[in-house]
Amino acid sequence: MYGWIWRRLPGNAWIKAMISLVLVLAVVYVLFQYVFPWAEPLLPFNDVTVDNQ
């Protein structure tokens, strides 16, 4: 999977590494900004009131 992505990236090894880094940061950003905020309320830490059960 990662080998396949690596082979698809243009340029020499340095450019590939830079693009990979940018891609990783983009994935982390999307996770922190959109995916995790959606997933977090499914965990029990939000239940602090006595009536919404």
Added chain:
Amino acid sequence: MPVRVIVRTVSELCITVGALIVLFVVYVLFWTGVRADRAMNDQIDQLQRQWSKATAATTAAPGGPASQGRPGPYVPGRPFAVMYIPRLGFTWNKPVLEDTAVDTLKKGLGHYPGTARLGQEGNFAVAGHRRTYGDPFKDFPRLRPGDAVVLTDGSTWFTYRIDKGPYKTVPTDVEVIDPVPRKSGYGRPGRYLTLTTCDPEWGHSHRLIVWAHLDAAQPVDAGKPAALRR
């Protein structure tokens, strides 16, 4: 060759899932706190601005200081007071917002809609996160009878004294926020305060409750109440 591809793909997937879990833990333990601290400071700033504006309006129109000082109705999701609990730390202060929706509790403590207004006859009930989103009630079990819970709505300081708790109950026990909670030991109507959070720290099987009564109220012009002075 296909076996090799399968093994490689499966191991890459495992590493990816592992990395995802680590990132999620970082998010829950660390990032929600960073965000909540920022959001709570924003809420408090918003209140301070609102209050200083109201004070300016009062001094500009000396005709009706009594009516000017009256806080308006609580708007869902909006802050209306700041809470101080010296036992949880001398600098511990959190905004109190109206309603207990998930999004509201990310920005501060939540006032149960339908319970009494701050300082009024009845039960002023407030919920807060034990863990995540800034851990506002992390040290909840350290609260003891006699501890002060101080709130201000911009015109008055209210000092509540804890009478009972932390009391452990189940999530369906809604009568703990009744106007006169039966298990609190209060026998007659009064000006009470109830705080609720979850227990155990990372779970949701139980709730921790403390009850307090209104001990003193003084206008903000009279300075900070004794419980907040060092």
